[in-house]
Amino acid sequence: MENSVLLIEDDLVLAENTRELLELSGYRTFLAHEGKTGLKKAYKELPDVIISDIMMPELDGYEVYTALQQNRHTRNIPFIFLSAKSNPADVRRGMNLGADDYITKPFSEEDLILTIEKRLTKRAQLEGEKSPGRKNQFHLEEFKEYVRTYGEQIEAEKNEEIFMENRMACSVYLLEHGMVKTYRLDEYGKELITTIPQKGDFLGFYSYKKSNHYPESAQALERSILYRLSHDEFLQMLEQNRDLMLEFAEEITHSLDVLRTHLLEMAYGSVLKKTASTLLEFAEKVKDDNTPVLKVSRSDMASVAGISTESFIRSLSCLKKDGIIDIIGRDIKILQLEKLTEIH
Incomplete structure (x- = not known):
């Protein structure tokens, strides 16, 4: 027919x-x-x-x-x-x-x-x-390939909004290239960055309900490429495949563990430790380079660290003085990754 x-x-x-x-x-x-x-x-x-x-x-x-x-x-x-x-x-x-x-x-x-x-x-x-x-045989990595093949490719320029808090959550995104932040604003308009997804991470999925709203916003920190799938189709694929759902749940559990660790550091870590941890977190996104150069704004990194921009800049000065990082214009070059991990 x-x-x-x-x-x-x-x-x-x-x-x-x-x-x-x-x-x-x-x-x-x-x-x-x-x-x-x-x-x-x-x-x-x-x-x-x-x-x-x-x-x-x-x-x-x-x-x-x-x-x-x-x-x-x-x-x-x-x-x-x-x-x-x-x-x-x-x-x-x-x-x-x-x-x-x-x-x-x-x-x-x-x-x-x-x-x-x-x-x-x-x-x-x-x-x-x-x-x-018929059994759906997708595993997580195969599912990512499915999204790359059948999803809609989106190119987001630096500072472009990908989705916004309180809007209908109609799409789920797979980050293919670039750097993105998810964030929320408090009642005073202060921004809190919640995650910095890396290549191969999903973002935009928050509920198993058919209709829901994004609880946070997502914005490109640099020119980024993502693949988009409708929320309903994404949910349908999970529901049809028990193994895929379990793998995805494992990913969510890992993300929650990372978030808990981050919150503990924000609550109890020293300002220098928070700065070092944040630099390491961003360096992980460019792990193909032994001396990564971070092109993220000071204010965005300070938001991730949970400290003021001024405190973050002062900590950078200390790290530069110790030869752990170098500052090239607005960029930060990490010279000694191992020493960053040793900061308490």
Whole structure:
């Protein structure tokens, strides 16, 4: 049976040309020229994939997607946004809602078909894993490869927000490259950094409930690359695979142990010890270098250490005087990692 595609596009010429491309590629195609009609056709036809323009009369693409997510028959249909190249903010907003992918206009036939096939393959694999008698064989590292293959790649520039506290937790992220912080703000607006994930770490998963909100924010400390999977799909994969769930629980337990140790150091460690521990924590993120250079702001590192920026800077001066680190402009070069570990 041929797969079906619902295309919602208010540009009549583009819509007709795209329908022709889809039908020539073997897809049964439904067409709607505005959001309300598209929503009705989605409910009636239950297509295998939905492609929708963003800017449309009456209901825009965001509203269409939100409505589809509220219906149990349509919430799992792969949804792809169409967006003009000149509007990257529109794409980011759509993906933050939880859409599966996007295509920028103008697009080639190859881009269109490859994007659809990628989403259909992903959906077929998920449905196959749900079939009675079939066991999902994913382990944690294999699951990370799955996310890299089928997840949406996100590039976050330095200081760009990845997700924000109290927003709907619609996505889970796998950090592939760069450095990210998660943090919370207290009632006075003071920032407390909670974690500094490293390559291969997941962030953004906080609850096994279907609907929840992010309890903290995440921001790129440098240009970073992440892969994003919808929260529902991430949860579905865990629920289908007991071994994967246990491995993930083990990861969470380890993270809690690290956090407890960090909190104890913040409560009882000396200022110099807190500074040294923080430098070691950041050095771990660039462990491929024997003399790592840290390009993180003083205020961010002070927040991780749980001390004032001024105290952190004074401690850096002491460490530099002892030849343990060097300060090159705004960067910190660690010269003697072993001596850092010996500081009490």
